Amino acid sequence: MPYTIKIINLEKTIHAQKGELLADKILEYGIDLSVYCQKKALCGKCFIEILEGNLPPLDEIEDFLLRKNRLSQSHRLACRYKITGDLAINIPPESLLQKTFILKTGIKLPLAIDTFVKKYFGEINKPGLDHPHSLLSEWGKHLRKKQLRIQLKLLQTLPGILKDSKQKVTTVLYDDNEILAVEPGDTTEKSFGLAVDLGTTTLVVELIDLNTGESIDAATENNAQMKYGMDIVSRISFAYQKPDNLKKLQAVIIKNLSHMIESLLEKNHIPQDHVYEIVFAGNTAMNHLLLGISVDTLAVSPFHAVFHRLSAFTANELGIRLNLNAKAYVAPNIKSFVGGDISSGLQATDLASHKGNLLFVDLGTNGEIVLKTEKKFVATSTAAGPAFEGMNISSGMLALPGAIFKVEKKNRLILHTIRKEKPQGICGTGLIDLIALLLDEGKITPSGKISGEKDTIRITEKIAISQKDVREIQLAVAAVKTGIQMICEKYRIKKVDLDMVYIAGAFGNYLDTKNAMRIGLLPDIDPAKIVYVGNASLAGARALLLSRPARKRTESLIRKVEYVSLASDPRFQDCFIDSLNFGDGNSSR
């Protein structure tokens, strides 16, 4: 006859047979008990409080973890507790799986934290005459793992650290099989990682607490590679000229990132030794340049990448100084022109597991478009250029304090700036609002001509829109519009058939749907179907940093997505020229 286990604080009752493991039963009933250490009695995160029922004596390990966690004597590890009778228990909130939300805008998708990097505190036994093991085998016993990989340099330091810390150390394990670091005392609370959005125009580095998944701080800077080429194509050409240029491009971005990371860590009082992993999400060319890998094959037909998927290597190899053995992982490229920024974006939105006809559009310097139907999972890319990031626009700027990000007309023109600072320039969303407004007012014709005599429209004393600026926006919009239209047509998906359109990109929530539709950037559909997911590339990098299953899913996802080349489609030219007209125009075909 099964025993009854009442979980008082969760108001649930579960049943179990004699001898079954309490942790297994709790998990079986769908309760998210933390099994951080895979039920090895290492982490002490699955303590439950026994209110009624058998309270077996504490073993040495439980006692150690109980004291470490300052819990009452009525707590036991669920991963050690064998059921022998009816029970009434509490599962403390701390013993439930840590979850975090990866996307900051749009949709709320909880992600269970299961990092590659895990820290365990404990006392390493001294080998004795009666157990003549080696220090390393005692370590393996402590971590319940027979064979552990360790770098020679780290192994050399182990005896000293152990001696100095009186055998009480925190071990940093990577993917359960490699010792990354060993630190004296209990440093389990101090575990950090970095997620990097490796944009062509903008770099974002986010500092993340690997224990909680919480974003601690972030830094945004212009990509310093811009001095060698504003867009990715000109950087590929520059690298193609001579091998030294590739080195220059790599050096400049490493310096750029190193500086950002240093400042972030300093500002948040986190020593670099406590940062154990960095994950990069960037387009294919950007991540090749980051790794110093030739982009020559991306410069000429058939435009192929050197790699799509790489195992984690060390940040040190890359010249980025974190913990000596910290790992670096690059979100895998889907195809030559659909890179790790998109694979991570798809991971962040969990597109692969949603049903219906879904469109994912990343409005970055490259406009990547992914269509998922019941039958197909296809991606394409369009060269939008950096106009949406305020580049190549006379009064343009990044979405930084002082940027006009929203423009309204209520009797008079109202300019909203970031942090309400004095207008410094205009960023992507502001430009889109402005063009829509000027179209409505007839100050710009549907073909993009500034009406009247002057070829400049003044907004403030310092800020104006030139004919050239309008042309830049027009080209960027047309690129995206053509892409969406052609991919939908190819797979016979009409606008009305679209169940959801995810808009990713630095635009975030600022993009005004009505205005975006007005100029033709977004298809003219039910606005409720449009979801702004913000910087999904960065969010995906965060997911890849925080979740081993997410990384696994992404690595298998990239094999499923097909690439469709727009440029090789004979209808491309016509469609592009048609798309140059502002508005939804021909997209209803």
Add this chain to the structure above:
Amino acid sequence: MPYTIKIINLEKTIHAQKGELLADKILEYGIDLSVYCQKKALCGKCFIEILEGNLPPLDEIEDFLLRKNRLSQSHRLACRYKITGDLAINIPPESLLQKTFILKTGIKLPLAIDTFVKKYFGEINKPGLDHPHSLLSEWGKHLRKKQLRIQLKLLQTLPGILKDSKQKVTTVLYDDNEILAVEPGDTTEKSFGLAVDLGTTTLVVELIDLNTGESIDAATENNAQMKYGMDIVSRISFAYQKPDNLKKLQAVIIKNLSHMIESLLEKNHIPQDHVYEIVFAGNTAMNHLLLGISVDTLAVSPFHAVFHRLSAFTANELGIRLNLNAKAYVAPNIKSFVGGDISSGLQATDLASHKGNLLFVDLGTNGEIVLKTEKKFVATSTAAGPAFEGMNISSGMLALPGAIFKVEKKNRLILHTIRKEKPQGICGTGLIDLIALLLDEGKITPSGKISGEKDTIRITEKIAISQKDVREIQLAVAAVKTGIQMICEKYRIKKVDLDMVYIAGAFGNYLDTKNAMRIGLLPDIDPAKIVYVGNASLAGARALLLSRPARKRTESLIRKVEYVSLASDPRFQDCFIDSLNFGDGNSSR
């Protein structure tokens, strides 16, 4: 009804069902067909000649490999050939598994070559518009492997190498999962490794062809660490004094080895780039010192090691310059005082798979003794000191040209020297012969006293034996004698119960059994039971370099062997003092 396959040149007939793979059937019948690449049609080593029967058209890969191997059109890869009818075939000798003999003396144990390092030549497809893979995935397809590990530095060079070599390259794979190197053109013939006997007194580096298992050349030198301590205990003490001393000890041996390796490679016209792995066999302290790992815990009770078993790391990390990504592997230690020299020695003699009561004695600076009975597998160690290597002996020297290695008396004293050169000194085996002779002549008493007035016995004008020399030998012999006696007594094995005694050590075939028994170094048993296996430690290193199964076996073996501490046995002192008398004396108890 099964088909009949006549193997003409081997005079065998085998049977198979329709659709079965020819390679599988050949292997099933116990014929050692080469499956170097695990039947992936990569290496082209399993070609068979079809004399009668179906000759299917060559596919692209077979055609490529056929031309590479300059074979006739009637050859097909057995790993691709599906049986569809009766056959008559020849299996060319080149298609049979390469085997080598690991031990050079004593017993002949054939070892099938299955190296960790494997080289494959082929043409890497260029990704095309129709197959937009990455370069690395094309590589994976070529090697029939989805995910390959590769160092960032190597990945950076790949596009250039491929371009320069018109896609025709040789890939060096390690353990089927990591690309170690990529070389333009076909370099499969050039694959080398190093086996190192890391002796306390003597270093031996052997250069080995990884394709044939053949030993190309070897170099022997005194261990340069000797300037910091003649024996291992004094080196441990030296390292214990201050951390800098450990670094000194490591630096000196790395320099020593590097010099030996450089000379060996230069002499044999082998570039360091073609050396992909180095395997070290040394005692526990020696391999800690090699890796720059503290020996402090070996200096004080309970005398434990920092590691027993380590995964392969890179030679580069160690400061030894071979191929940039060449691997370094250290034969695993069995226990604190029974190191990788013994685990490799046991591998070389394949002791674990032999039946009966077996004794393995390594007569190095440390005398390690392993006893295997039907029930027990135990090891112990005794501090013999370096006397057997000619050290601490007034006229002593290593077994180098000019050393007296054999002494006989036929009317007059006959001194045999290595390479018949003029006597320079006397080495271990010569000393044993000499002491036995002097005992017989009564010039030395059984208690080790030189009879008569003088305390020196002159042998040649320059070479003499002093009372101190006799004492050194006496102590070394007593250490080994005590060890053998005590371990046998402990497990109730009488001398007559011993089925085989393997004697390892630089002594090799030169040791005169009768004389060794006369002085008490070897137990007085049927001389036919004594097998001299020579430098089994070096032979084992060779086995660990050439055979993946051997390495696996050794790593599991070290968990099976128990350690017996002689020093902690209360009868040790008495037994040792008794053993100081030359001769088999009390060992018949």
